[in-house]
Amino acid sequence: MTTYGAIIAGTGSYLPEKRLTNEDLSAMVDTSDEWIVQRTGIKERRIAGSHESTATLASHAATKALQAAGLEPKHIDLIVCCTATPEMNFPSTGCFVAASLGLDSTPAFDLSAACSGFLYGLDMATNCVKSGAYKNVLLIGAETLSRITDYKDRSSCILFGDGAGAAVVQRSLDAKRGVLYSSLHADGRGWELIYSLPGSRHPLSESMIAGRQQFMRIKGRDVYKFAVQRFHELLEDAMTKCDLTVDKVKLIVPHQVNLRIIDSAMEKLGIPPEKSYVNIDKYGNTSAASIPIALDEAIRSGKLKQGDVVVFVAFGAGLCWANAVVRI
Secondary structure, three states: OOOOEEEEEEEEOOOOOEEEEEEHOOOOOOOHHHHHHHHHHEEEEEOOOOOOOOHHHHHHHHHHHHHOOOHHHHHHEEEEEOOOOOOOOOOOOOOOHHHHHOOOOOOOEOOOOHEEEEEEHHHHHHHHHOOOOOOEEEEEEEEEHHHHOOOOOOHHHOOOOOEEEEEEEEEEEEOOOOOEEEEEEOOHHHHHHHEEEOOOOOOOHHHHOOOOOOOOEEEEEHHHHHHHHHHHHHHHHHHHHHOHHHHOOOOEEEOOHHHHHHHHHEEEEEOOOHOOOOOHHHOOEEEHHHHHHHHHHHHHHHOOOOOOEEEHHHHHHHOOOEEEEEOO
């Protein structure tokens, strides 16, 4: 029986043109550039325009990933769109992306695991192609978090931005490349640390809107503690399971949650800060889009090349956390 591997054959990303800087935010809420940079490392973030949506951002990133993989839309066997801010409750954002690519029968669906979404999707796409059922899976992480951000809440509005990243996960007979390891975790008991209404538990109502409860809510200190702990555990797990040393890893690409969290975890593990790929200063936290955007930038800038080993770690609402090891 043939044993298949799963490689990342091409990547793409897309960021809206509009920039929301710390100076812009200081005119909206009681904050400052210095305060935001010291606590998060964020200097600006991108915001979707009035004619943009999660699906349009996703479609742009997907088109670039297909081009990088040397494929046409017709070569895609499955579309998985990871997002916490879908186009609408239903149909799925994945279906909108498929339609934008001119596809009329290719299966497509959404996956919801918040900031860990892309790594959850990568695990699923990997298993899909390793099974032999699919050859090319278009995996997307896309968010328009600005649409659920409360710009009167200075503790949360400084954090989030919009964007999309995509990758083509392709069946391969090359056992030395591709996804070497991944693990997924969740603990729903911590859902109150970060969540977004409305839903079937709390349907949209006038009182909800009056209390601004339709916007995302986050317990920043608790999320910070959770992320620091999981970052450390996920990195150690990936390094141990794949028998990796610091020298064997080209880059660590974390979910872009907070620069202090990333730096703290790297320091605790004794890993040089230059081993991590960070772009949170430019884009803020883009949830499921953050890792594929960073991956695409690292590849296109030459910081990651074929044969290099990269470690991904992510953590967020759910609570969910995940890791993956890939040889590009």
